[in-house]
Amino acid sequence: MSHDELLSIYNDISVIDHPFVQHKLTSLRDKNTSTREFRMLVEELGTLIGYEATRDLETTDIEVETPLEKTMSPVLKGKKLCVVTIMRAGNGLAEGVLKLSPSARVGHIGLYRDPETKQPVEYYLKMPHSIDERTIIVVDPMLATGNSAIMAIDKMKEMGANHIRFICLFSAPEGITAFKKAHPDVAMYIGTIDRELDDHAYIRPGVGDAGDRIYGTL
Numbered sequence: 449m450s451h452d453e454l455l456s457i458y459n460d461i462s463v464i465d466h467p468f469v470q471h472k473l474t475s476l477r478d479k480n481t482s483t484r485e486f487r488m489l490v491e492e493l494g495t496l497i498g499y500e501a502t503r504d505l506e507t508t509d510i511e512v513e514t515p516l517e518k519t520m521s522p523v524l525k526g527k528k529l530c531v532v533t534i535m536r537a538g539n540g541l542a543e544g545v546l547k548l549s550p551s552a553r554v555g556h557i558g559l560y561r562d563p564e565t566k567q568p569v570e571y572y573l574k575m576p577h578s579i580d581e582r583t584i585i586v587v588d589p590m591l592a593t594g595n596s597a598i599m600a601i602d603k604m605k606e607m608g609a610n611h612i613r614f615i616c617l618f619s620a621p622e623g624i625t626a627f628k629k630a631h632p633d634v635a636m637y638i639g640t641i642d643r644e645l646d647d648h649a650y651i652r653p654g655v656g657d658a659g660d661r662i663y664g665t666l
């Protein structure tokens with residue numbers, strides 16, 4: 449299925465085709481990009497894609513007094529934000545999103561993919577209280593089979609979350625299809641849709657193992 453077909457079948461998928469985003473994604477692909485630069489780029493992309501993913505947040509006008517006069521001017525209103533990182537690799541992206549909203553709460557879910565089964569294994573979960581009252585932004589740079597993101601969002605929903613959106617940098621068509629079948633209500637903000645998964649469920653052309661490249665554990 450072509451990318452256009454994929455985007456026409458499923459709702460609420462935004463591929464962020466801004467030139468700055470695409471340029472930084474290309475730098476991440478480069479195998480010669482250093483650990484330091486890789487980590488910085490992931491964080492910057494968290495801010496850029498986070499900006500697009502929060503474009504529809506509600507505002508309300510309040511009165512403010514400038515040095516010259518009183519005026520009505522917008523501020524954020526409505527549900528409080530909670531950024532949820534799928535560890536490890538999600539942490540860098542979360543830092544970037546938090547630059548937009550430093551007072552947001554942060555939830556952590558630790559998942560690693562079993563290399564044999566390709567299924568995620570949970571090793572950590574800590575969420576702030578009242579997640580049913582918050583807009584939840586789940587972040588992970590990679591959506592390969594989709595199993596990790598699906599499991600993370602399953603957990604959020606079990607805990608009562610009902611306003612969830614998802615940010616990733618690199619995705620495979622297979623992962624998007626699985627994600628949207630499991631969670632059609634969750635809007636996706638994606639850097640790029642790559643060609644396919646390989647036999648080890650790595651995204652091709654991709655970036656390799658994002659967690660290893662962010663933390664230098666190759």
Ligand SMILES: O=P(O)(O)OC[C@H]1O[C@H](OP(=O)(O)OP(=O)(O)O)[C@H](O)[C@@H]1O
Pocket residue numbers: 534535536537538559560561562566568588589590591592593594595596597623649657658659660
């Ligand atoms: O869509 P999936 O097939 O589930 O694959 C994607 C997952 O794999 C990577 O994590 P990994 O298991 O490598 O853990 P890490 O972040 O600790 O490196 C990535 O950060 C996603 O969480």
Ligand SMILES: O=c1cc[nH]c(=O)[nH]1
Pocket residue numbers: 537590592649650651652654655656657658659
């Ligand atoms: O290509 C992939 C697939 C899963 N996890 C990664 O870090 N990279």
Ligand SMILES: [Mg+2]
Pocket residue numbers: 537657658659660
């Ligand atoms: Mg990894």
